[in-house]
C-alpha cells in the first residue's frame with residue numbers, strides 16, 4: 001500500500017534491508033528448515049503495523065513453506081475482505097483469536113489439495129502472525145478513534161481537515177470537480193430542551209446513520225461540531241452535489257426517529273459549494289457555510305447552492 005504524505009517510509013526501508021539480508025543469506029546458505037522460515041517470517045512481520053502490509057508479508061513468507069495461490073482475510077475492523085493472489089479451488093480456513101480476542105478469519109487457497117503435513121506446518125507458522133496481527137488491529141483501532149467522532153462514528157474535524165486538503169490537491173491536479181455540503185440540524189436545541197441531552201445524542205446518531213445510508217462509500221461524512229456536519233463529495237460537480245444534498249434533506253425529513261414511542265420529526269438545512277481554481281479548504285467551507293445560513297434564513301429544511 002503506498003504511503004501518502006511527506007513521510008519517510010521506514011517500513012519499506014526496513015523491508016528492503018530484511019529482503020537484502022535474506023537474499024544474501026540465500027546466496028550463502030539456502031533457508032530451508034521450518035525453524036529458519038519461522039524465524040525469518042517472525043522478524044519480517046515485526047517491520048510494520050499496517051494490517052495490509054503484515055498480511056502481504058505473511059502471504060509472501062508462507063510461500064517458502066507451501067505454495068498457495070490466494071489468501072483472504074476478513075475482520076469487521078478491516079472493512080472489505082482483503083484478498084491477495086487469486087482464489088483457487090482448494091481452501092483451508094482459520095478463525096484466529098488470542099486470549100479470547102477475535103483476530104479475524106484467514107483463508108488460503110490453491111489448485112491442489114493441502115496435504116496433512118502441510119496443514120500442520122501452516123498451523124505452526126500461523127503462530128508468527130498472532131502478535132503482529134493483533135498489534136496491527138490495535139493500531140488500526142487507535143487510528144480510527146483518533147479520526148472519528150466518538151458519539152456518532154462520523155469522521156471528526158481532524159479527519160475532515162486531512163481529507164479535504166488531500167482531495168483539493170487531487171482535484172486541482174486531475175481537473176475533477178469536488179464539492180461539499182454543510183448540514184445543520186434545524187432547531188436541535190428544542191430536542192435537547194424537550195427530551196434531554198441523552199435523547200438529543202440518540203437523535204444525532206440516527207441522523208448520521210440516515211445520512212450515511214444515502215451516500216456512496218467514497219463520500220466522506222464528518223462532524224464539524226454540535227449538530228453540524230460536512231459531506232465531502234469527490235468527482236462531483238455543483239449539479240450533482242445539489243441532487244445529493246436534496247436527497248439527504250429528504251431522507252432526514254422522512255427519518256422515522258422515535259423517542260419513548262413518540263415520533264420525533266427532524267429536518268436540516270444544507271448549503272453546498274464546489275471547488276474553484278482559487279479556493280482553499282477555508283474558502284470552500286466558508287462558501288458552503290454562507291449558503292447553509294441562507295437556507296436557515298429562507299425558512300430551514302432546504303438546500304442552497306452556489
Ligand SMILES: Nc1nc2c(ncn2[C@@H]2O[C@H](COP(=O)(O)OP(=O)(O)OP(=O)(O)O)[C@@H](O)[C@H]2O)c(=O)[nH]1
Nearest residue numbers: 184185186187188189190192197198200201226227
Ligand atoms: N444532545 C446533544 N446536543 C448537542 C451536542 N452538540 C451540540 N448540541 C446542542 O445543539 C444545540 C444547537 O443549538 P443552536 O445552535 O441554537 O441551533 P438550533 O437549535 O439547531 O437552531 P437552528 O440551527 O437555528 O435551526 C445546542 O442546544 C447544543 O447544546 C451533542 O453532542 N449532543
